[in-house]
Amino acid sequence: MLAKRRLTRRFTLAGRDVLTSGLPHRPWHDLYHFFMTISWPQLFASYAGFFVLFNLAFAAVYSVQPGAIAHLNPRGYWGLFFFSVETLATVGYGDMHPLTLFAHLVASVEIFTGMMSLALITGMMFARFSRPTARILFARHAVIRPFDGRTTLMLRTANERQNVIMEASAQLRLIRDERTAEGYFIRRIYDLALRRSEQPVFVFGWNLLHVIDDSSPLAGATAESLAASHAFLLLTVSGTDETTGQTLMARYDYPASALRWNHTFVDVMTTGDDGIDRFDYANFHQVEPLS
Numbered sequence: 001m002l003a004k005r006r007l008t009r010r011f012t013l014a015g016r017d018v019l020t021s022g023l024p025h026r027p028w029h030d031l032y033h034f035f036m037t038i039s040w041p042q043l044f045a046s047y048a049g050f051f052v053l054f055n056l057a058f059a060a061v062y063s064v065q066p067g068a069i070a071h072l073n074p075r076g077y078w079g080l081f082f083f084s085v086e087t088l089a090t091v092g093y094g095d096m097h098p099l100t101l102f103a104h105l106v107a108s109v110e111i112f113t114g115m116m117s118l119a120l121i122t123g124m125m126f127a128r129f130s131r132p133t134a135r136i137l138f139a140r141h142a143v144i145r146p147f148d149g150r151t152t153l154m155l156r157t158a159n160e161r162q163n164v165i166m167e168a169s170a171q172l173r174l175i176r177d178e179r180t181a182e183g184y185f186i187r188r189i190y191d192l193a194l195r196r197s198e199q200p201v202f203v204f205g206w207n208l209l210h211v212i213d214d215s216s217p218l219a220g221a222t223a224e225s226l227a228a229s230h231a232f233l234l235l236t237v238s239g240t241d242e243t244t245g246q247t248l249m250a251r252y253d254y255p256a257s258a259l260r261w262n263h264t265f266v267d268v269m270t271t272g273d274d275g276i277d278r279f280d281y282a283n284f285h286q287v288e289p290l291s
Helices: 027-037 040-062 077-088 101-130 223-228
Strands: 006-013 016-024 136-138 142-147 150-159 165-179 185-192 198-202 205-211 232-241 247-255 259-261 263-265 269-271 277-279 287-289
Touching (some): 040 101
Antiparallel strands (some): 006 016, 136 150, 165 198, 263 287
16 A cells, blocks of 8 residues: 655744644645635646646547537647637637537537636636735844833833724733653743733834833843743734725744844834834834943
8 A cells, every 4th residue: 555645844933943743634624724824826736637638538538529519620639629718718719519419419518517626726816916915014022121110121012004993902922942840842832911902093203111020921031032932922903904894913022142232223113303104114123222
């Protein structure tokens, strides 16, 4: 018995490479997810390959009965191929047409199959174009600094579209490796409380703050201890796009190397003498040490 093909995939999470293996390779069991996740060039190449192979196969079926197609041009197999193309697309130029019962039956099957295939392809294209995408910008670094007299972890996000995201919410988690009392290594997930985890109108920027006090999972942590435990922060932001009414979701992970201790973000907002607030996103990712 032939061994089942096993799937091997590589991921990158918080700067670490993760390799998974052992799962059976069954692309036919989840075609929707497959076509939703491949790139646009791969999608169009798949459709083109299906189109060519489909018509080659039906041309072979038509060739079973010579003379079944009237006014075949060009003669031979390629004439049958182009007749199949016209039949699949229900074009019907009026020159080539079936002559026999066999050809009519095969053409009927091909037309039915072509209509179903066109409906599926149209639905898939619509699903890909209408899939909600969040243009939420995350600063490449997080900073840890004193704020209001307490050590605070600060992260910065922005709405790149600059439209309204209603009832935006954010969740921050700390994920790190720890050893249990029995000596096993496990990966633990801790929720990090934010001073404000909801934003009723998310338009420009949003600074997220987590106070590092005695109750915080980050209490006593250092850059070295976080790196040793392969710790990283996972920030997720979601909300409703006011323009489309769709739910948007985005995430970003910060490995220990992305944390800047005793640094602060460079301001992106200034208020001019004319009273107008100005946001300069050219400095969005910039941090500077505290003086």
